Amino acid sequence: MTDVIVVGAGPAGSAAACHLARSGLDVLILEKTTFPREKVCGDGLTPRAVHELLALGVDVDDPGWFRTSGLRLAGAGRRVEIPWPDGPLPAFGLTRTRRDLDELLVRQAVKAGATLLEGAKVTGPLLNRAGQVVGVTTAGREHHARVVVAADGASSRLSVALGLRPLRDRPIGVAARRYYRSTRHDDDLLEVWLDPVPAGYGWIFGMGDGTCNVGVALLRTARADCRRLLGRWLEPMPPGWGLTEENATTPVRGAALPMGFSRQPHYVPGLLLAGDSGGMVNPSSGEGIAYALEAARLAAETIETALKLPTAGQRERAFQRYPAALKTAHGGAFTLGRAFAQAIENPHVMRLATRHGLSRPALARFAIKVLGTLAEPRGRRAPDRLAAALSRFTPAS
Structure with a gap:
């Protein structure tokens, strides 16, 4: 016992x-x-x-x-950088x-x-x-x-x-990831791409050790093969980044979310x-x-x-x-996240959100704070307080 x-x-x-x-x-x-x-x-x-x-x-x-x-959001030919917010959490x-x-x-x-x-x-x-x-x-x-x-x-x-x-x-996600030797290994922003596929995203995260963790995630309803999607997404990437087959250090591995x-x-x-x-x-x-x-x-x-x-x-x-x-x-x-996931299952909504969201950096930052639960409830800025209130007063189920 x-x-x-x-x-x-x-x-x-x-x-x-x-x-x-x-x-x-x-x-x-x-x-x-x-x-x-x-x-x-x-x-x-x-x-x-x-x-x-x-x-x-x-x-x-x-x-x-x-x-x-912080984060870097990329999509529709635009990029927005979002530093981790100030507040009681580590910076x-x-x-x-x-x-x-x-x-x-x-x-x-x-x-x-x-x-x-x-x-x-x-x-x-x-x-x-x-x-x-x-x-x-x-x-x-x-x-x-x-x-x-x-x-x-x-x-x-x-x-x-x-x-x-x-x-x-409830939504179920699937993801595939692989490690690559890359010149971007010391990029201190977590880079998230919003347009590799509807109802999904891609990521490039520097590990600081000469490699990057690179992957894609999508809702299972998207009915795409994550492993193949990862390869197709990386094909047009700049050669200088090193995200190529010869630079891969692991196999592609997948998992459910x-x-x-x-x-x-x-x-x-x-x-x-x-x-x-x-x-x-x-x-x-x-x-x-x-x-x-x-x-x-x-x-x-x-x-x-x-x-x-x-x-x-x-x-x-x-x-x-x-x-x-x-x-x-x-x-x-x-x-809120389930509502967001349901909305982006529609490819038109996903493209619209990416195009208009990334063209308005303040809106993108606000959305990240709401959906990523990173807002400071007692922050000095009104957007932080509003973002925290949205999460707090949305009914849980």
């Missing part, structure tokens, strides 16, 4: 484990693979994610991190490969006191007579806990085993969902790491509070507040 079992050692699982172990709880992390391991991702971390990394005690001045100063973003980042975060959790079992594939939940999750099974072994955190990714077999399947009305709280509820008796398992990717931007880290912190705070309570009824009521906390934090932004 342990206090908490965390299934999955991605950013959500490792962050939750780190917070929980620091609070004095006995935490077991079960990870089906072994480190280091690959994960398909853009590798770009916004100031929201940096804020959570700092809260975890991660030293972002160590070698291996590359700082970014910089970061890039780092997920191969490095995930191992760094899980080692941080172990350093805090969590126990890690690698190569431990969870085969199903353990239930008591009341149907409450009381642990999980791995091959030939039972692991019991007072509560379980499912952070086992987009497929989340643990969630599926409990009947929690993705909601049909579960968006907009696509799996609910985020709590069933004995189990909380965090990260991709709960569909915590922003539908408008495709960003997932910041929301995974924030959900991990909220889950840890909920668990820490609940397990201190003296009765089972009090603990259960405390656990049940977790989904509401998530929706308060991200529900409005995800609702």
